Amino acid sequence: MKIQRREFVAALGVGTTGLAGCTAFGQNDGEAGVTGETLTLTTTTSTYDTGLLDELNAPFQDMYGVTVDAISKGTGAALETARNGDSDVVMVHARSLEDDFMREGYGVNRRDIMFNDFVIVGPEDDPAGIAGMESATEALATIAEEEVTFVSRGDNSGTHTKELALWDEAGVDPGGDWYQETGQGMGQVLNMTNQQSGYTLSDRGTYLSRRADSNLVILVQGPIEGGPDSLSNPYGIMAVNPAVHENVNYDLSMAYIGYITSPEGQERIAEYTANGEQLFFPEALSEDPDFEQYVPEGWSADDSDERA
Amino acid sequence: MSVEAAVDIGPLIVDLSVGRGPLFADFPFESQYVTSIIRVSLYVSGIAVFLSTLVSLPIALVVGFTDFIGKRLVTAVINTGMGFPSVVVGLVVLFTVSNQGPLGHLNLVFTKEAMIISQVILATPPITGISLAAVSSVDESVRDAAYAMGGTRLDVALVVVKEARYGLATAVLAGFGRAISEVGSVLIVGGNIAGANGISKTRTLTTAIRQEARQGRYDTAMVLGAVLLVLVLVVNALVMRLGDGGTVR
Incomplete structure (x- = not known):
């Protein structure tokens, strides 16, 4: 050295x-x-x-x-x-x-x-009950309905663009106390989500590299693990x-x-x-x-x- | 017992250093990565403060020595400058040096030189303002005495600078503190670039801290924060020591 x-x-x-x-x-x-x-x-x-x-x-x-x-x-x-x-x-x-x-x-x-691909992650006990849903839009619609905390990148990034497209498809205009726009990077958003036991949309790579430090689990898989194509991330x-x-x-x-x-x-x-x-x-x-x-x-x- | 401890610590260190390659003792980064970041920080802020001081001192001396209409306004403008938000300065400098901007042909965007420009703008007002206060507080009798002994304007200025050296050192340190601790402008105009070989080009301690925090690696961000604090402390100690050296004759 x-x-x-x-x-x-x-x-x-x-x-x-x-x-x-x-x-x-x-x-x-x-x-x-x-x-x-x-x-x-x-x-x-x-x-x-x-x-x-x-x-x-x-x-x-x-x-x-x-x-x-x-x-x-x-x-x-x-x-x-x-x-x-x-x-x-x-x-x-x-x-x-x-x-x-x-x-x-x-x-x-x-x-x-x-x-x-993207995955929807959230706390293990999954208060909104979206685990295993086949459709990303259905999962987001449920999150909006249950008004559980959802942390958004809110930074005009690729992930944020995908998230907005999914909300649009789900026919939901996200807003209210449960929806937090942070303007932060993915790692930080995962941390915030973990601390608040909320949900977020993450690219699989960043989630995997941060998994050791959080209690968040994948609730809706992306296409790599057989999830819907709408969560692909090219x-x-x-x-x-x-x-x-x-x-x-x-x-x-x-x-x-x-x-x-x-x-x-x-x-x-x-x-x-x-x-x-x-x-x-x-x-x-x-x-x-x-x-x-x-x-x-x-x-x-x-x-x-x-x-x- | 000690073997167990070593085993426990091992994976922790490896975890902190994801993608950074070999380790330097139990420090979570490759040493040359950190060394290069420190060098960029010191280089950019050091040169910026040097240039700011060259600009600030004459302004402070002239404004401090002369009485003119609008002096209070000038002082107010200088003091307002101390509060320039660094992100705004960064944006303005970015638009200036961007390839679409007036200085675009110089290819300064995302270089250390661009970072120096923005830090000069940030550091000059505090250095000027505090220098002005220091110069103004030098007793008028000192100046009168210097004049009486037949000193030229330069001699008088030197005497005042010598009298006010502690205040002036404080001014330079305040400028340095402003420069090395700001993240807004250097991130925007510098781009936080480090090469694939792990050597920083425009990454400073502050932008590196922000990057670690962005990735949620708060522990490594804290380590870099401690490095920054120690660095500022050392620079302060050195400058104050220089000031002391002046008194012991």
């Missing part, structure tokens, strides 16, 4: 740019182009907080001799940063918001990357359109998208586990064509309104 620290101090003496330079020298032989550049990635808290992103980015950085600056925010904020041209590539999980982003011309070359990646923001590093964005959707990247996603459980399931590779991943959902060339 001592040696490591000395090396670290020496490296810092050279400075951060020097550090990046060192990596570049090692890899520069005959490989011109992106070496030494920085890719700014805005992504969601769930990919970051589960630790997946570090696992994916380290090999990419070594492969190209570049640096990936990952900024984790809710899906809405991540897309907004990209809209301002402050990031090169976005990896998020709210298809409706991604579609808006593409329709407005900010995002290009969208790919499906992976999926996991992740997509898009490059920021260089025709809109000419400052973005489009080449490197596409290299990153290529890496993430490559057999190697997909394998890393499949092999990533937390507490012994797989958190994300790759879905970029398929023998059958999947054209819908490239365009907004329901888009068709004949539909002139959609193209506007």
Whole structure:
């Protein structure tokens, strides 16, 4: 450890740019182009907080001799940063918001990357009695009817977007004392939910990584464990359109998208586990064509309104 | 007995360090992760306070020495600045350095330099305000004596600075405390970036604490909070020590 620290101090003496330079020298032989550049990635808290992103980015950085600056925010904020041209590539999980982003011309070359699912969690004694329900909307309707505490992300994140869509489907306009909008990240919301013995919608990955510290149990499963498809949680990646923001590093964005959707990247996603459980399931590779991943959902060339 | 204890502690430590790799003693983070965060915190706040002091001291001396119409207004403006909400400053700086903003071509967004800009804006009012109070409280006879002995304006200023050094040290420390403990602006303009290798780029102690809290890991957040407190304490002790060194001749 001592040696490591000395090396670290020496490296810092050279400075951060020097550090990046060192990596570049090692890899520069005959490989011109992106070496030494920085890719700014805005992504969601769930990919970051589960630790997946570090696992994916380290090999990419070594492969190209570049640096990936990952900024984790809710899906809405991540897309907004990209809209301002402050990031090169976005990896998020709210298809409706991604579609808006593409329709407005900010995002290009969208790919499906992976999926996991959402689960509805709550206290073990389940005062609302939703355990084992087959339908997520039925469970939410019951929670609203019983007016038991429900903690909402309330932060325009992918999870929040999904939650609002589910309330909408359930025909409930959530409000009142039992419904708490927190504006916090998933881990914190799980903690608050646990402390109040309430219910919440969580992505499975964050729930699994926090399970050891809480008494919350899964009451309605997502599709991975045989639950309803309405709780699926697909992740997509898009490059920021260089025709809109000419400052973005489009080449490197596409290299990153290529890496993430490559057999190697997909394998890393499949092999990533937390507490012994797989958190994300790759879905970029398929023998059958999947054209819908490239365009907004329901888009068709004949539909002139959609193209506007 | 001791073996049992070790077994008990083992999993706890591993649990705290999820995804962080090898451990440094019983500290829940990799040492270079924490070291790099501390370095970023000190670098950003240190430079910001240095620049703020360069701006603040002349302002405080000029305003403190001269009488002019609107002096009370200027003082009021400076004192109002002490209350700038850091998130608002962060937002304004973000819009300025964002690629769509007036300074967009400099590519400052999500860099340490952007964080320094916002912290300079935050630290300058308290440093100016407290310096002004310190300079104003120096007895007028000291200034008169300096003039009487044929001192130039610079000589007089130096004498006043020397007399007011404790107050000025307090001003700098207040600015430093404001800078290193704020989370709102550095999070917005810096983006809380740490590399995949665990080395911080724009992650400070405060944004790291916020991140741990976001994930519900309050225990590790507390550890980082303790580090921050110790750091501020050490800096305060050092600066006060410097002040003492000035008196012992």
